[in-house]
């Protein structure tokens with residue numbers, strides 16, 4: 233018998249039908265535990281993605297165990313001290329002290345768990361090849377303690393095929409059969425750190441399983457804690473959804489960065505162009521140029537896709553081109569700095585340059601892949617000395633291993649300030665009053681007019 237699933241008082245955004253889970257089956261027993269909140273929930277990887285997810289499950293009434301290889305994170309987590317900006321300690325701490333939430337570095341707790349979300353990193357190697365070692369390491373631990381009736385959901389962003397081609401064979405080494413003894417899904421994580429409107433709870437959750445019973449259990453589980461669940465027909469579709477979203481963003485940013493370079497060459501203000509184009513009520517979506525891509529997703533994920541398609545003999549040309557243009561932006565910014573200094577008869581070599589904002593985007597502390605690093609490196613290579621301000625980042629380790637400490641006071645004596653990240657708690661009025669020259673890569677000074685400002 234096939235039934236269309238209904239999700240009690242939650243929005244279900246799909247008309248996909250699922251087979252009813254057989255009474256007495258492992259699926260039925262797990263579904264009962266999920267509905268009654270007696271399922272023991274596990275989250276592997278307690279970073280920007282895993283910690284907020286663990287908090288949502290605990291808030292929904294489950295007992296949640298987070299597993300992380302970092303003892304420092306486990307200790308902070310267990311003392312209710314949140315290290316993820318979007319989750320205040322005042323939310324984490326009561327869940328920990330109330331006994332709903334705990335963390336450990338000991339994977340043997342998996343013996344007692346019914347569900348596991350895997351939220352470990354998926355970086356790129358130097359050669360732009362996916363680094364699957366974190367997923368493999370997590371699965372090697374999971375399979376040691378694997379038991380019938382478990383639901384495993386991979387959330388780490390990855391290439392299409394990972395769940396069924398890499399994770400499934402590892403879990404099947406246990407001798408258990410997917411769709412009958414255990415259940416496997418992929419669900420892309422869409423968290424947008426620093427976004428006050430959309431967070432883990434209200435971002436629609438796409439989920440696709442290896443079998444229809446897997447998808448149904450994934451849908452049922454997420455719908456207990458999150459507002460909207462979007463089931464899709466396979467793990468590959470779910471994996472590709474994330475890559476479409478991030479590739480869409482990366483390519484549009486590449487396009488608008490190229491527009492910025494073209495406008496610069498023609499003496500046109502690209503920001504004004506975008507603002508006016510955005511008044512079109514249909515068929516246009518504004519993207520903004522900047523100093524280059526940053527973060528754990530947009531600069532990396534599209535290359536997971538292009539790597540995979542290469543295996544099938546398909547070239548992902550849009551991705552390669554946008555990657556090239558976006559990768560040129562730090563060079564473009566440094567050239568702007570050099571030209572701006574030339575205009576005031578100062579050579580870049582020997583100048584003091586102050587970076588305003590090190591994190592990869594506004595109002596967060598995450599510096600992963602931040603274009604600020606490339607800009608610092610290029611400036612130093614051309615003989616400038618570099619300092620920085622960032623209320624969210626007290627120190628950074630540069631490529632050469634040296635450590636740069638925040639030094640906000642250096643702004644006033646710098647020959648040029650480069651706005652790389654437009655944090656909302658920066659005092660732009662004071663900056664304009666004190667700085668000698670400003671290269672603004674974010675249009676943060678859009679409301680100011682001054683001969684000191686050089687816009688991207």
Ligand SMILES: NC(=O)c1ccc[n+]([C@@H]2O[C@H](COP(=O)([O-])OP(=O)(O)OC[C@H]3O[C@@H](n4cnc5c(N)ncnc54)[C@H](O)[C@@H]3O)[C@@H](O)[C@H]2O)c1
Pocket residue numbers: 276277278279280281282299300301302305351352353354366369370387388389390421422423424425528529
């Ligand atoms: N940060 C984001 O904004 C974001 C958004 C969407 C998707 N993602 C994706 O989600 C995944 C996780 O990203 P993140 O930003 O949370 O990373 P993160 O580095 O903040 O957290 C990952 C955590 O996993 C832990 N870890 C590493 N190997 C482990 C292992 N074998 N077992 C247990 N724990 C392990 C690390 O110690 C770390 O705490 C990545 O695939 C990323 O691409 C991230």
